[in-house]
Amino acid sequence: MAPFNFGQLKFLKALTEALFHGAEMAISADQVVANVTDLFAKVGGTKLDEIRLSLTLTEVALGPLFALVSVETRVERIRDRMQNTSFDLFQDMGRLRGIIYACYYGHWQPGGEDENAANPVHAQIGFTLPKFRHRGASDIATPIPPVTGREIDPAHVIDAAGLEQEYDVIVVGSGAGGAIAAHNVAAQGYKVLIVEAGPFYPSPRITHHELDMIAQLYKHGALQTSTNRDFVVFQGRCVGGSSTINNGICLRVNEAGRTHPDAPDVLAKWSAMGAPVDAAAFHAAYDAVQARLGIAKIEPRSGRHNGPHLLNGWAAYAATSSDPKDRRAVADWFAKNFGPPNTSTACGYCGYCNSGCAYGRRLGMAQTYLPDACRDHGARIIAGTKADKILWQHAIDGRREAEAVKLVLPDGSKTLVRARVGVVVAAGTIASSKLLDRSDIDGTGKRVSLNVASPVVALMPDNVGGDAWDEDQMSSYVDCGDFLLESHFQPPMSMASLMPGWFDEHQARMKRYGRVHSAGILFPADRRGHVDGGKLKFRLDENEDLPVLRRAMATLTKVHFAAGALECYPALAKGQVVTPGMDVDAFFDDAIREADDVTLSSSHPHGGNAINENPAYGIVDPDCRVHGTTNVLVTDASVFPSCIRVNAQWTTMAMAQYATGRGDPFR
Template sequence: MTAPFNFGQLKFLKALTEALFHEAEMVISPDQVVANICDLFAKVGGTKLDEIRLSLTATEIVLGPLFAASRVETRAKRIRDRLQNSQFDLFQDMARLRGIIYACYYGHWQPGVEAGDQDANAANPVHAQIGFTLPKFRQRGAGEMPITRIDGREIDPAHVLGAADLASEYDVIVVGSGAGGAVAAYNVAAQGYKVLIVEAGPFYPSHHITHHELDMVAELFKHGALQTSTNRDFVVFQGRCVGGSSTINNGICLRVNEAGRTHPDAPDVLAQWASLGAPIDAAAFHASYDAVQEKLGIAAIEPRSGRHNGPHLLNGWAAYAAASQDPKEQRAVADWFAKNFGPPGTATACAYCGYCNSGCAYGRRMGMAQTYLPEACRDFGARILPGTKADRIIWQMAIDGRREAEAVRLVLPDGSRALVRARVGVIVAAGTIASSKLLDRSDIAGTGRNISLNVASPVVALMPEGVGGDAWDEDQMSSYVDCGDYLLESHFQPPMSMASLMPGWFADHSARMKNYGRVHSAGILFPADRRGRVKDGKLKFQLDRDADLPVLRRAMATLAKVHFAAGALECYPALTVGQAVTPDMDIDAFFESVIRESDDVTLSSSHPHGGNAIHADPRHGIVDPECRVHGTANVLVSDASVFPSCIRVNAQWTTMAMAHYATGRGDPFR
């Protein structure tokens, strides 16, 4: 494997690591941290590696001459003055290198006989430093779910093709194997079509997934979980593997405007779509939700799976709302999430190991790779081609004058190209960004516009000694509050991910991580509606200063108050500078003063949607109300890119329902 960085870059990375841990105890060496960074980026490679090399060069220039040769105290002061406390957007972007370095310290993994070996990491010094125990060594008492693997749900490897097994033609080619692609592939295969499912990422069954976070993010996420918007204001998390994001998400399943589980004042999403020229049959759409629910066993999780962090948010909200004079807050809905983890109450239910976002190593998640995909292959003859990019759709002219997909040009794992004929049609379901790029390369005009994000940002809370329990020993996300304008969602991460989102610098960051067993965490989620577009193959996205930033400030202030109502001593919102918030502060005024623009806070999204919106009029949308691309005879889009506006809740279930709506109510090609 080619080394990702040259000698000068390695020297600078070491100097930067030493400075970021100034006055903090390190239990592994700076050289080991740099080795972990190299291992991560050697696996990620591609354009993301090029970007990080450029960022290193620029950061070295900003930090001044002879940075690596300076005393560590001098280096720390330069970082504090020029990066941590900078108000320049470019310098704030560079400051996010700190998250990579902290992640590669706390994501350290001892080498073992096998990759991801928990036995070799029983005495991992970084885990010991923060008081963390790997799932294999956790003690579960009577009535608790054992952390064991469930077999029998995986895709049969015989149904996963290599380039040599690829036929020259199929009835239907489905591009993408995630929430939209898997449901669509199952439905059309069940109608008797010979289906090929093309997936850009690798085939990674559950028994290959480990708790080595650095390995898993490199293998299973697009760009190693480092994909950003063009302005670097947002990290966009997307799966890039067979099963897509359903393999590495928290399994949250919320319907739009579900009675009793959605704030009564929340906008009516389907009515909004209709007003935008996208009439959807509400009864049929909810029937599609029902069909997906039945197959995945979607149900409210068992409270024991979110036993610490989940009640923290729910109890904190109850105490906060009881004192609120705001009628909207009094009407808020607070509840446990419904998920496709299990199903609950069975021996195969979620074992709440806390590693949802790096893949379920126990085969318990009812994701696409455990349900729709293996059934489509086993029962109806579909086949999966991983590691393959769909480059473009090749057209011919249909009798009625519309364009008709004749074939799809593929880029195979070895870089060679193949042209595979689609006798009946093509379904595009590669996700908002990739679907927009594929359609654009295929000469469909106007793609990638009006993209929405559910924008997230965390607030971590320090609890008193002995209060609340170890939040890392449970499901990552378990409860939520729908406040109408935004949601609050409980969440907690394993060490590497928690380190990357934990605010703070130098000894402050180290001290906060040493309190790993005492912190609870939650995040805000608010809709940024139709603010983005795909430009030159990348997501360009900008919050509206007047419409979005006030919601962001209010949501973060509210969440801090909820933490304090639950008994927190101080809070650490995800601010670039890393300030702490205490109960005696004017919290609203604090957030008003410190969040002036997007760069002042760490923002992310796991569910971009829009870009190829439904519209009855081809002048204003890419697909018609049946999800067929306007002006084509046999190309459908069945992923979240067809959503005309932001749905404001987690997009997984709605994406699956949309795919069923497009393909499961009859033959979509007739």
């Protein structure tokens, strides 16, 4: 069934024509609407229902006969009621612009890279697909060869017909927490079933068609938001979880020489909160994961534009700063699980990390722990299947004991699968909280933390040395103590959705795609949210979080100028420009009055089912076992008692290793 009715399609076309007023379109407004339609047909579900409602409300907000008035009148209404408004509901509606721009710059001709060598939108902004780029000193196109032999054997991904009635252990979730737990439990000799709600997408199926990959591999097509729509929350929904579509960043909490020396000691804070973690054992868990994933500092060649831009800009900025914390800041290249670096299988820096690695070079869960668990220890994966509820019986000591999990199969039918030994929950902060709540575990989904991100794009004088997009998406960082700065760059669709600006101004910025450099801020919002009704409610604290947000955005803007930027485009709803000579601090104090004034996102939700020795203050004990149960573990980031401040991937993996890799967790 078509996702939109005739009236909605007519409105989408009228909105597209207005948003591109004064701009040169390389494809028609009808084609953009077709791209929007295709995206939401694939996403479906509740997110499609939300976008339908949003279209209806936006059409009402933009006044009568919007599709029939002149384009100039439409533009005037959009400026008044979406771009320059301070009314929260209208600001939320303004986020539709990002969808329209994404579906223009994410245009893909039918077929693969060959059929898109002359993609008209790519040509308009001077972008070249990876297959046709000149790499190194070569003067001819040098495609990136795929790495083979790492993928999960398709025979190990079963369908409903292959599902047995009972297993020893059922693991819910196949991402950073679930895959490692499944591997370690299977290595103990248990018969393991891994349940994944998303599809199985091995590397050879992944393409550079961003719109398609985002729809297929992300929860809600990367359009999941907090209930107040202040935050976009990115989470993977596929075999391998977010490790399939992330930037591979690997930072330990409080790592000497890699994180700011003044940053709060995360493990000490947890201990003081009643959540003691054996620091030596936890770092041994980091070490074990590092050895399997080949985690190492990336090769500078893979981040040759935005990476040094941030590092050099920081050096110039810090040299003039009077803040002693700036002089103690750590500026370095990221360590990643890509490759490993400096080998023949190292990252090919195509720049498409967030839509999946088509070359098998990312050592994510689907290239390491999952195939190991299946091939070496007999585990099996069922994809496209939701864990609906854990069913209980009572143990001799009175505690609850999981005896089965109710699954919703791909065709919508339900079945019970017995768990003879136990259950591991590792579906991510939001989904794990929902599953435990449906399973009658009280108090789940509380005190959720986010690492909050927002970009600042900078226009440089020229693109001497190559196009800024020809590299790894994220390569360098600066840890400033209470926030981080991270270099990044995105392929056309993703860059268009985060590029500030409206109408022809937005296109003017995109046409200078090779000349803009980009970086983002990342700051911890500690225990500000909770999962309610299956959705994340999250609100920044006006007195604590907003000042950090303003200071971080101002600092990054100054770093861009120190690196030679001509002007900066912070991700503000109104699309303002910052130029050298302005009072940058005063500008952000005025521009950011509330969270709605700026585009905010997070890929790192954690907390909700915190570790605590006392059941009154946490869901799991220090061994990650659900309080009051004998055989249910939670091994994902939802057990973190507070915000860890840095990227959560490696710490989530370490937590799963810590919980399941030090012996049999069910004995």
